Amino acid sequence: MPHSAIIRGHTRNARTRPIPLTACPLARYRTGLFEKAGETVAEMVLDRLRELQEADLELRGLQHKKASHDRAAKVQVAQIAKHQEQIEDLRGERLTARVATNEKELNVKQKRADIERLRAQQMQIKDNRQFQALQNEIKFAELAISKIEDDILSDLGDLEAVDTQIAEAEAALAREQQGLEDLKKQIEARKSDVDAEIEARRRRRQEIASALPGKVVDQFTRIADRLDGEALAPVIRQEDGGSFICGGCHMGLTQNTYVILAGHSDNLVACPNCTRILYLPGTGAARLRMDPYGEDA
Numbered sequence: 001m002p003h004s005a006i007i008r009g010h011t012r013n014a015r016t017r018p019i020p021l022t023a024c025p026l027a028r029y030r031t032g033l034f035e036k037a038g039e040t041v042a043e044m045v046l047d048r049l050r051e052l053q054e055a056d057l058e059l060r061g062l063q064h065k066k067a068s069h070d071r072a073a074k075v076q077v078a079q080i081a082k083h084q085e086q087i088e089d090l091r092g093e094r095l096t097a098r099v100a101t102n103e104k105e106l107n108v109k110q111k112r113a114d115i116e117r118l119r120a121q122q123m124q125i126k127d128n129r130q131f132q133a134l135q136n137e138i139k140f141a142e143l144a145i146s147k148i149e150d151d152i153l154s155d156l157g158d159l160e161a162v163d164t165q166i167a168e169a170e171a172a173l174a175r176e177q178q179g180l181e182d183l184k185k186q187i188e189a190r191k192s193d194v195d196a197e198i199e200a201r202r203r204r205r206q207e208i209a210s211a212l213p214g215k216v217v218d219q220f221t222r223i224a225d226r227l228d229g230e231a232l233a234p235v236i237r238q239e240d241g242g243s244f245i246c247g248g249c250h251m252g253l254t255q256n257t258y259v260i261l262a263g264h265s266d267n268l269v270a271c272p273n274c275t276r277i278l279y280l281p282g283t284g285a286a287r288l289r290m291d292p293y294g295e296d297a
């Protein structure tokens, strides 16, 4: 049962059974300082939960920071892979173009050899028409050579352009690699600090949680995981003075919700819409801090 520890604010006869908070470790404060200030057990638990939420949010913030460093490094690695792939493609393109140009150069060589052979044949021929026929063949081969040579020149221009592209991509790759190195150094330098901070917050959170009933902490953690650490919400009195809304999801709450929270009930109340655990602002520790001897006086 997901909300067994907490009364749902929208129903008077909640099917779920509230946890008896008087049996929780906080009950020992009943005869201590808190009782003098008139705080109920539910208020004590809510105070602890507010501390828990604060520690939890700090912990989540740090974990998020750490994860964002790792994400930045991953983005950089992906960028490097993209440049490497681009360079591979360009080199492949260049190789194909070079092979085609080589073939054309070979073709020119063969045609020149053909022309040599045709000229040799011409020297042996006495017949004028045959001589002219060979002459035409030579002309035809020379024309073909001239056309292929134009092609080769254009190819060489293209190759040069690809070389420029490769050089640019290589420079970009070098920059990305340098960037990644710098980022890694930065992450490494900060890593132990962040890890130590995370560990300290984890211990703090554990310390607070250990003073609360396990079921309440489980419930808190489930809501916090779902709502990015915001497991508690204040009950806000609307300007008309008579109606209330949840400070988390801004949905309306029944008068009964307020009555349970304001009365000396030993039950926690959850928002029926977003399931956040509700508290009344200005109660519990907030009220204690109004003590003239308190630090906020």
Ligand SMILES: [Zn+2]
Residues within 6 Å of the ligand: 233, 246, 247, 248, 249, 250, 251, 271, 272, 273, 274, 275, 276
């Ligand atoms: Zn809500």
